Amino acid sequence: MHPFALSRAVDASMAIAGHADDPQLSFIAGGTDLLGLIKDRAALPERLLDINGLRGMAQIEALPDGGLRIGALARMSDVAADVEVRRRFPVIAEGLLFAASGQLRNMASIGGNIMQRTRCSYFRDGDDLPCNKRRPGTGCAALAGINRTHAIFGWSESCVATHPSDVAVAFAAMDANVIVRSRTGERSIPFTQFHRLPGDSPDRDNVLERGDLIVAVEVPARVEGRSSYYLKVRDRQSYEFALVSVAAGVATSARTITSVRLAMGGVAHKPWRLTAAESALRGVSLDDANVLRAAIATAFVEARPLPDNAFKVELAQRAVLRALETAGARA
Numbered sequence: 001m002h003p004f005a006l007s008r009a010v011d012a013s014m015a016i017a018g019h020a021d022d023p024q025l026s027f028i029a030g031g032t033d034l035l036g037l038i039k040d041r042a043a044l045p046e047r048l049l050d051i052n053g054l055r056g057m058a059q060i061e062a063l064p065d066g067g068l069r070i071g072a073l074a075r076m077s078d079v080a081a082d083v084e085v086r087r088r089f090p091v092i093a094e095g096l097l098f099a100a101s102g103q104l105r106n107m108a109s110i111g112g113n114i115m116q117r118t119r120c121s122y123f124r125d126g127d128d129l130p131c132n133k134r135r136p137g138t139g140c141a142a143l144a145g146i147n148r149t150h151a152i153f154g155w156s157e158s159c160v161a162t163h164p165s166d167v168a169v170a171f172a173a174m175d176a177n178v179i180v181r182s183r184t185g186e187r188s189i190p191f192t193q194f195h196r197l198p199g200d201s202p203d204r205d206n207v208l209e210r211g212d213l214i215v216a217v218e219v220p221a222r223v224e225g226r227s228s229y230y231l232k233v234r235d236r237q238s239y240e241f242a243l244v245s246v247a248a249g250v251a252t253s254a255r256t257i258t259s260v261r262l263a264m265g266g267v268a269h270k271p272w273r274l275t276a277a278e279s280a281l282r283g284v285s286l287d288d289a290n291v292l293r294a295a296i297a298t299a300f301v302e303a304r305p306l307p308d309n310a311f312k313v314e315l316a317q318r319a320v321l322r323a324l325e326t327a328g329a330r331a
């Protein structure tokens, strides 16, 4: 195990300044991803700053306008069990409940969850196979290797990994915002712009800079929130990451779709919004499966499967249809 020094933060400004000034320091919340990365030598911080003592960052607030503010230190299990989260945005509660295990969800925080790194096995491999995310400039072992679980959208020659978070897919579908505090103040980053595509620099998963502390995720009130659903397809029914997943939310008038929100997990380096399908589905009846299928297909024109994962293109479209129909049944 790589040795590190551990200290505890009591003041957010000091934590932010410490992180900004010290490139060898990492924040640690639940530690359920970071400690695994350290064991796999995919992260080698010299100093860990425990942020769990920072005040005001663990609350789950139901906002008067119908939205939510979820503190970055709120635990996955607490958010999943919150009555207002379940009532207003079942897709968020389900995205959390289908993730990891009970014990992990009790430890793991919302901020840490959206910051978790890819499960690409070459990235996590202690033998240091070529991996541009782990060691920039070494290549991508997955591109010509085993890439069954990898991306079908938005990948580059440098990296074909997917983002593993489930709840991030639900947040992306609901147009949440990540609230980040730094030395210069607080800013709000639209969730769909928080994670990056790999491009030439897959070592960077998101747009955060040093000295950035996630303080909350805010979910605006959404008419599609109450009739929403999270569908996760995986190799085994529990304790497994998604092959593909879908967050769907829909608003209807007499079974006709008036607006819909769709995002997918397991298909790209970031949660992937199906914007073409969202437009094509407006005005379609939830009872017309053939038209629904055709509208969903518009978002898959740009799919670029890898040698081992062409099955995801069909699987993903079937999953979207099922998620949409299930969300529609809640409308």
Ligand SMILES: Cc1cc2nc3c(=O)[nH]c(=O)nc-3n(C[C@H](O)[C@H](O)[C@H](O)COP(=O)(O)OP(=O)(O)OC[C@H]3O[C@@H](n4cnc5c(N)ncnc54)[C@H](O)[C@@H]3O)c2cc1C
Pocket: 026, 027, 028, 029, 030, 031, 032, 033, 034, 035, 036, 051, 072, 073, 098, 099, 100, 101, 104, 107, 108, 109, 110, 111, 112, 113, 114, 115, 116, 164, 165, 166, 167, 212, 213, 214, 215, 239, 240, 241, 242
């Ligand atoms: C066996 C296993 C199975 C899993 N299955 C799933 C699954 O199916 N679906 C799923 O979504 N997840 C899954 N996970 C991942 C799990 O959800 C994450 O490990 C967890 O959410 C990370 O939260 P944490 O608080 O423990 O983060 P930590 O490990 O403490 O931190 C992770 C990263 O986030 C950074 N960080 C933490 N908080 C902040 C903050 N406030 N501001 C800025 N940076 C911060 C840390 O510096 C670190 O880089 C699984 C994990 C394991 C080990």
Ligand code: SF4
Pocket: 118, 120, 121, 122, 123, 130, 131, 132, 133, 134, 139, 140, 141, 142, 143, 158, 159, 160, 161, 202
């Ligand atoms: S897909 Fe990305 S994470 Fe996986 S080996 Fe290639 S560069 Fe590394």
